[in-house]
Each structure stands twice: as C-alpha cells, then as structure tokens.
Amino acid sequence: MENIQTPEYAIETKNLFIFYGSFPAVSEVNMRIEKQKVTAIIGPSGCGKSTLLRAFNRMNDFVPSSYVTGEILLQGQNLYGKDIDPVEVRRKIGMVFQKPNPFPKSIYENISWGAKINGFKGNMDELVEQSLRGAALWEEVKDKLKKSAYELSGGQQQRLCIARTIAIQPEIILMDEPASALDPISTLRIEELMQELKQNYTIIIVTHNMQQAARVSDYTAMMMLEKDGSRSGTVIEFSETKKIFTNPKDKRTEDYVTGRFG
C-alpha cells in the first residue's frame, strides 16, 4: 500500500525530517507535488526552504552531518533508499541555482558537458539547439556558441543554466530563487520561461518574492518556523496558489502574504 502512488504526482514526501547534526532544520513535511505544474515554496528567511528544495535532489548530501528521515518518493521509489545512487537522482531532478553559475567554458560546452558525462548518444548539435531554444536563449546566442559563457549577461547566464538543466532531460527542475540576482526584465523572462517549461517539466521553485510566487506558481507551500521555539521549519500550509493568497486557512500564512508578518 505504501508505494502505490497516483500517477499525477511527480514527487511526494512522507513524514520528511532533514537534520543538520542533531538539529532538525526541517520537520515533518508531507507534500504531494503535481506533475507539470509550478510549485512555489515561500516563507521567511531561515525557515528551511532551500534545505527542503535541496533534499529533493540530494544536494544536501554534501553538507557534512546532514541526514534525512522519512521518505521522498519519485515514482514510488524512495530517493533516500539504500540502493539509490544520488548521481542518478540528480540526473532525473535537475537544479538551477540562486546565482547563475555557468561553467567557465563555451556556451556550447555548457550544454554539452552534462549530456556527455551522462552518456548521451544522439546528435549533440541538435540537443544544444533544442535546449537553448527551450530556454528561450537560442536567438541571442546562436552566432556565438563558441564564446565563453561568462560573456553573457546575468539573465542570459541564468537561462543558459536552465538550458543546461533541460539538456539532461530531467523530470523535475528545482529552482532555488532563480531570479533573485537578476534585474526586473531578466526576472520577467525567467518567469515567462517557467510557464513554457511546465508543459514538459515539473517545476519546484523557492522564492522570497511573494508576487513572483503568485504570478508563476500553481501550488504554493508556505513554510514557517515552528512556534514551539525549536527553530525548526515546516510546511504550515500547502494548497493552490490562489487559495494561499486569497483565502488562507492558517492565520500565519495570512499575516505573511498580506505583509503583516513579524
């Protein structure tokens, strides 16, 4: 019974705790994230949004002394199961980081490297073009594919990072405040891009910007530090974005989204 999952869920957490040492940074998260939707995780600073996001593709493994209890299920498979290789998890669940971090290589190599190391056998030129088109970057860079990725603007670099991620054909794309280092116009382009990407991918985004969450997401998870003083973050409310912003159940969510928080 445990592992039977309805197909519309891309990923599901069950009684998830994330520890740093003996301290639970995130406690008791139960979420079902729908396929081909944008799910936003919002909440005040230090409540564990990024920690939770990074747990989805096991990036927290690099933090010494961090560990997870409970389950994160991808197609019924626990990502933290014994026989699961974190490298495989990260191929299926790609990630875009807060600051654009292209490789110090050419634009072309930025896309092709991930494909190459994962054993991609198809036509590389085609893959690069499709990925760049998918990230709405192709028209801007098609004449300078051999140029360094560092010559691009911040917004272009971030879209290159998105292209790099979709090149490895993940099922889910995690975005950790992908627009927080960008100007409003670049931010808008990333947001538009997310609407296109959700045709094919499930997107989970962490954001500080509540307007952004309201604009781009279909579902929103509200995170908050627990009241009991343990300084451990948890999801206090998770539902459709519309509900969260217009008719929240939890008083704390209402205070936060209406700006009365704190």
Place this chain on the structure above:
Amino acid sequence: MNPNRDHYPKGEALHRSLSRRYRSASIWQTLFFSALVIAILSLAALLYNVVDGAFGYVAFEYKNDPSEFTSKALDDLNKQELLDILTTNLSSGAFKKLDNEKAMEKRSKSDLYTLVLERLIQIDTKQTWSMTDSIFRSSEIKAEVAKKYPDAKLEFRSWLTPVFLTTPMSSKAEFAGVRTAILGSLWMVGIAILFALPIGTGAAIYLQEYASKNFLNRVIQTNINNLAGVPSIVYGMLGLAIFVRALEPFTSGSMFGVTDSNGRTILSAGLTMGTLVLPLIIINAQEAIKAVPDSLRQAAFGVGATRWQTVWHHVLPNALPGILTGSILAVSRAIGETAPLIVVGASTFISLDPEGPFSKFTALPIQIYQWTTRAQSEFHSIAASAIIVLLILLLSLNATAVLLRNRVQRKY
C-alpha cells in the same frame, strides 16, 4: 533630540580629532614604507655583494713563460700548433689520459688553448680585487701590483663567462666551470618535481575533495602543515636512510644493471628533494583547490556528474594555475637547498656530465659552498659567479613555470 549625538565631536573638536586620526595614519604609513625600503635595500645589498665579487682586477703570473713553448704570441696560434705544443711538452701519460677523455684531434681550438694554459704555462693567480675596488682604486692597485709582483700581469676580468658555464669542474679556479653543477641541479630538480607534483596534487585532491572531516584527517592535515617547516637537514637524514641506504638497489640502478655506482646518485638526491617539497606542493595545491568556487562544483553535481567527473573536468583545470604556482615555489626551494645534498652525499668534484639518474652528481649550491670555503680569493670570485648563475637559473625556471601557468589559465 538624541543625546548620543552630543557625544560626537563637532566643529573645532571634529577638526582636531580628524587631524589626529590622519596623523596616526601617516605614522603607520611611513613605518610600512620604511619596512619596504629596508627590504629593498637588503636585496640590493645582496645583489651588489654577489656582483662585486664576480668582476674585478686580477693579478697573475705565468709559472712557465709562453716563450718556452712557442716563439709566437699565444693568441695567434692555430689549432695544429697548439696540438703540437701539447704533444711535445706534456708527458706521454698525461697526454694519453686527456686523449682518453676526449680525442685530442677532436677538441676545439679554445679547448686546446685552455689546456696549454692550464697544463703547460700554468697560471698562478696572485691576488684578486672586488669590482668596487677595481673601479675606484684602479691606480692604487696598479702601483701595488707593480711593487709586489713585478712579473705579474694585471687584467680586469669577468669571472662569469660563457666558458665558465660550459666547462666542467677543475681544481684550478681559473679553469673551473659550473657545467656539471648546472646539469646536476637541473636533473635533481626535474626528478624532484616529477616525483612530488603528481603525488602532492593527488594528496591535495584527496584531502580537499574526498576526505571527511574526521579526527584522523585533521591529524594528517596538521602534520603536513608542520612537515613544511621541518629543517631541510632532517630531510637529508631521511633521504640518506631511505633512498641512499634502504633503497640502494633501486637508487644506485643496480637492479637495472648499472654496476659502477652506490646509492649516492642524482636519483636519491632528486627523491630527497621531492620529499622535501612535497608538503609545500600539497599545501599550495589544497589552497588552489579550495579557491575553486563551490558554485562550480554544485553546477557539475546538479547535471548529474560524479565526484570524479566534477574534480577532473572542473576543479582541477581551475586549480591548475594555483597548483603550478606552488610548484614554482617548490622549484625555487629545491634548487637552492644545500644541507640535504651534503647529507645525501653530493660529490664536490665531478668533472664528467651526469649521464642519467644513476650518475654521481654535484649541484650548484654544493659547488658554491665548496668554493666559498677555499682560502684562495680567486675561488671566492668564481663562487660569486656561480651564485649569479644559480640566481639566473632560478629566475629562468620560475619564468618558464609562470609562462606555463599563464598558458593554462582559463581563457574564460
């Protein structure tokens, strides 16, 4: 009104406090500047001291007058005439020995000329003067020579000549060169770097990228840091015990069929130097690897790279310039070290080029040390020249490494 505002100086008091702050700043600035001046002065003094010894007047006599061997002036003799002089005047034993080292007919004219000077005429250096004395007390020196050594010739000489670089060791300062020492030093540094760079980089990668932060690894890290400061003579003892004695079959080459050698070879010296610079290379490589931004590693992991793919494709290429900087420091250290070489058993008198890793060897610092301990002043002059050679060699090796580093520095 905020009462704290009254506690800050205003008007005249503000000006006074500001000028006080500027005054203390300028005192510190002056102190730092004088520290820089002192550093530059001591470097300049060092260079002056070396150069001062390498050039200057030298008074010498011919023990046997050239006219005893030929009626012509020495400089006008051609090769055949020089050879004839050597054939007639050298004892047949001495001639055969020289012929065995290198056939006399095949030797160059300047080589034969040197032999005539060295073996037959025999220069006897009476006195040498430093460059400063030679320039400012020129007339006094001339008068002094005329009085003390009436037969002597006085000549302003640069002890550092192309011949000095290309001739091997000799027991007479006038004919001694640093060829064997340069080759010995290059061989040794080459072996040291070939040994220490891959091992050091590997250890650094392991410590930085793989090792978990547990007690054992912290102990190892502390020990590596401390090893970098261990006196070099201790490494000499280590080299003597391990490379010269315990690994003698390997370092002497006897397991590869080399018979005429013991463990005191270039290979032993190179490995000892390699061990000596190993901590230096590890620490520098670690720093270089640490300096690679974590965002790059995350980017690589994020597209499904394994740890090794991340290290090989991203961390190492980006750390390479830093690792090479470390190896520059290592080369500088290895080429100047003397103490371990003495312990490992460098020879002080080698007139044959090292032929390979299993040759006996000498090195520039050994040569310099040996010459400066001699009583005769002409040896001090060639020691000064050898120091200049060592400095130039060091600079050119460093320049090569810097060029190499700039080549590998990412274009992006």
